[in-house]
Amino acid sequence: MTQPASDSPCTALRGDVLSFRGDPFVDGLDASLQYERDALVVMRDGQIDAIGPAAELLPRLPADTPIEHYPHALITAGFVDTHVHYPQLPIIGARGLPLLDWLERYTFPAEQAYADINHARAMARLYLGENLRNGITSAAVFCTVHPQSVDALFEIAQGLDMRLVAGKVLMDRHAPPALCDTAQSGYDDSAALIARWHGQGRLGYAITPRFAPSCSPAQLEAAGALWREHPDCFVQSHLSENRAEVDWVRELFPDARDYLDVYDRFGLLGPRAIYAHGIHLCEREYGRCHDSDTALAHCPTSNLFLGSGLFDLAAAKRAERPVRVGLGTDLGAGTSFSMLRTMDEAGKVAQLRDAPLSPAHALYLSTRGGAHALHLDDRIGSIAPGMEADLAVLDLRATPLMAARMQHVDSLDEALAVLMTLGDDRAVRATWIAGILRHDRDHGEPVTRRVL
Numbered sequence: 001m002t003q004p005a006s007d008s009p010c011t012a013l014r015g016d017v018l019s020f021r022g023d024p025f026v027d028g029l030d031a032s033l034q035y036e037r038d039a040l041v042v043m044r045d046g047q048i049d050a051i052g053p054a055a056e057l058l059p060r061l062p063a064d065t066p067i068e069h070y071p072h073a074l075i076t077a078g079f080v081d082t083h084v085h086y087p088q089l090p091i092i093g094a095r096g097l098p099l100l101d102w103l104e105r106y107t108f109p110a111e112q113a114y115a116d117i118n119h120a121r122a123m124a125r126l127y128l129g130e131n132l133r134n135g136i137t138s139a140a141v142f143c144t145v146h147p148q149s150v151d152a153l154f155e156i157a158q159g160l161d162m163r164l165v166a167g168k169v170l171m172d173r174h175a176p177p178a179l180c181d182t183a184q185s186g187y188d189d190s191a192a193l194i195a196r197w198h199g200q201g202r203l204g205y206a207i208t209p210r211f212a213p214s215c216s217p218a219q220l221e222a223a224g225a226l227w228r229e230h231p232d233c234f235v236q237s238h239l240s241e242n243r244a245e246v247d248w249v250r251e252l253f254p255d256a257r258d259y260l261d262v263y264d265r266f267g268l269l270g271p272r273a274i275y276a277h278g279i280h281l282c283e284r285e286y287g288r289c290h291d292s293d294t295a296l297a298h299c300p301t302s303n304l305f306l307g308s309g310l311f312d313l314a315a316a317k318r319a320e321r322p323v324r325v326g327l328g329t330d331l332g333a334g335t336s337f338s339m340l341r342t343m344d345e346a347g348k349v350a351q352l353r354d355a356p357l358s359p360a361h362a363l364y365l366s367t368r369g370g371a372h373a374l375h376l377d378d379r380i381g382s383i384a385p386g387m388e389a390d391l392a393v394l395d396l397r398a399t400p401l402m403a404a405r406m407q408h409v410d411s412l413d414e415a416l417a418v419l420m421t422l423g424d425d426r427a428v429r430a431t432w433i434a435g436i437l438r439h440d441r442d443h444g445e446p447v448t449r450r451v452l
Contacts, residue, residue, distance in 0.1 A: 078137025080370025
């Protein structure tokens with residue numbers, strides 16, 4: 001137990017608290033999971049000030065401290081979505097063609113609309129509002145080739161004080177002319193966006209080559225140069241999502257040992273680099289991810305929707321060379337904002353891989369695991385003093401079916417399994433960002449509406 005350490009105003013949440021202090025894939029679940037019944041989380045100045053048994057902390061709080069009590073719920077760290085395309089909201093649920101056909105038929109036409117900043121702002125508001133309804137407090141987001149698509153997203157996220165990572169897509173070939181930049185213009189636009197947004201509040205810039213086939217060697221070289229010049233930025237791209245894509249990369253970059261090696265040759269692996277999918281990797285690629293501290297974003301709803309394949313989580317987290325892994329919704333090929341639905345699909349993929357995923361491990365991937373993948377686990381992803389106060393309150397009785405089913409659970413593991421299997425946005429009772437209530441399912445969302 002810890003206790004409040006400052007005289008500035010504070011707010012407290014009361015309820016059952018579940019968090020992680022380590023990686024259960026590496027350290028084991030018993031050493032990693034923290035669960036406390038009837039606890040108090042004290043928030044002050046946007047951070048967690050104290051956590052401990054309510055009976056012990058309540059007498060130490062100032063008498064006028066606002067306390068939100070959440071019975072029949074779990075207070076967890078806010079969800080971290082490690083891979084998502086906010087411009088693709090208008091095409092969620094489009095016919096699930098294979099990846100390359102899906103890009104041509106749906107994605108590229110939809111992204112051309114983001115030349116209009118008013119359209120970008122409208123979609124950014126929708127995107128961030130849905131994040132709040134689903135308990136997502138941080139995300140790594142692809143914008144489009146248009147710099148204004150980044151401006152629109154960051155403007156609104158900054159008003160919410162979200163810890164958000166995003167970047168302008170770099171793409172100078174194999175796409176419609178309206179969506180292509182050049183190696184030089186992509187470099188210049190990205191450098192200007194970095195200067196404008198990176199480190200402003202809780203915002204971080206991600207250098208964002210779309211994927212190797214859409215980037216010439218000159219553009220990948222420019223992306224690597226940008227990262228060398230701004231090493232505290234992030235890098236995000238796609239990797240080995242689809243077998244036809246892997247074959248195409250082999251044709252375009254015949255000197256590379258494999259897909260990951262394409263990025264490696266241009267200096268695009270390392271801490272704060274995260275690559276989506278990574279379904280069709282060889283052992284050398286897993287090992288290189290581990291050695292370079294490069295992360296993977298597992299996007300199960302998208303991978304199943306497009307028929308891309310089954311991510312091998314057990315191989316990625318192999319004990320002798322574990323890779324950082326988080327969960328991603330990958331909207332709009334992904335089919336749900338809900339990280340609970342994403343966790344459930346990750347569990348199904350793991351079952352098909354003959355390597356079952358426990359509900360607690362899945363929750364880790366969507367909270368601290370996502371933060372760990374982004375090298376932000378010193379700030380977000382868990383509930384502990386000094387961490388940023390980004391929290392999700394999950395209602396264990398959100399629907400009549402969930403309420404009935406919870407009457408028959410006899411362990412935390414089983415309760416998490418039911419939550420993961422039956423839960424969705426309705427199970428998110430509240431979302432707190434930097435200690436401020438941004439979504440309240442039952443009592444309206446005045447703060448959210450005002451900011452957005």
